[in-house]
Amino acid sequence: MAAARALMVSRLAAASAFAPLPSRLRPPAPVGRTPFPRAALHSSAPRPAARVALVLSGCGVYDGTEIHEASAILVHLSRGGAEVQIFAPDVPQMHVIDHTKGQPSESETRNVLTESARIARGKIADLATLSAANHDAAIFPGGFGAAKNLLCCIAPVLAAKVLRGVEVTVGHEQEEGGKWPYAGTAEAIKALGAKHCVKGVAEAHVDLKNKVVTTPAFMCETALHHIHDGVGAMVKKVLELTGK
Structure with missing residues (x-):
């Protein structure tokens, strides 16, 4: 990446070294054709x-x-x-x-x-x-x-219900003194033939094969900003999977 960046900089520097000729010295444009603006060479279509x-x-x-x-x-x-x-x-x-x-x-x-x-x-x-x-x-x-x-259960279990063998997370698999009060949900996921992956509340799990992203969110008893961070990690991964 560094090499490509350096090459790009050198090309831009070279291009800027050649100032345009005065209009009286420029060759006339071919009949019936519009001169191609130089700025268009460096433009790109906006990402959808x-x-x-x-x-x-x-x-x-x-x-x-x-x-x-x-x-x-x-x-x-x-x-x-x-x-x-x-x-x-x-x-x-x-x-x-x-x-x-x-x-x-x-x-x-x-x-x-x-x-x-x-x-x-x-x-x-x-x-x-x-x-x-x-x-x-x-x-x-x-x-x-x-x-x-x-459907039949909380959000990650929706994926487990309809996608055989999908990988999802609802956090941890033990209640850990009440920090994960719904930890038993992991067993429901396994019973549906899906794979449960242990993750922290601020993390997201990505199943690349099925293009499914999950995060524990309020499955964990914790501060709201940790929930927000986990949701952010999930959304970021979802948008990356779209390729846009």
Whole structure:
């Protein structure tokens, strides 16, 4: 890389040493042809932005999408220059949780798409309209809504459910005194035929074969900024896999 950089610098220096001739001394341009501007030789087309689908499952950790995870993902996607479109299924929630008590609110019913629109600030589409051909990647934030309103368990387990032998992480495999309260999820992943990879909360695991990236996030009881860092590592790897 250093050699290539040095070569490029020397070429630019040589080019700048030849000042353009005065217009009265320049040869006339061929008839019917427009002189090619020298600046165009050094221009390049802008890189296309990665098109990412963000799939939500409601609004709230116990019955929908974990809001901090979704927000962190959106921040890192914005910083990475991605084009984001948000989706959620237009279906009733499995149930509604009173988050002040951590208990079901028996008298309430809510719609997953309507609730997810709170996080999306209204810019959201029905999950049924999502087409893989229109996106380079899809990201599923965690939260119990991924289990209750999308498929069978929390977000990394979605991949384990549909991709046989996929490698994912939900963090550590032992509770370690309560630091990893959902460590048992790793066994559920293995039972589905997937491989669980132990990772720290600020890390992301990349399955290059299946192009799946996962991070523990709130599977760990830790400070919010560590969760944010792990989400950032995941988003960075996702954007790298898109090649954009």
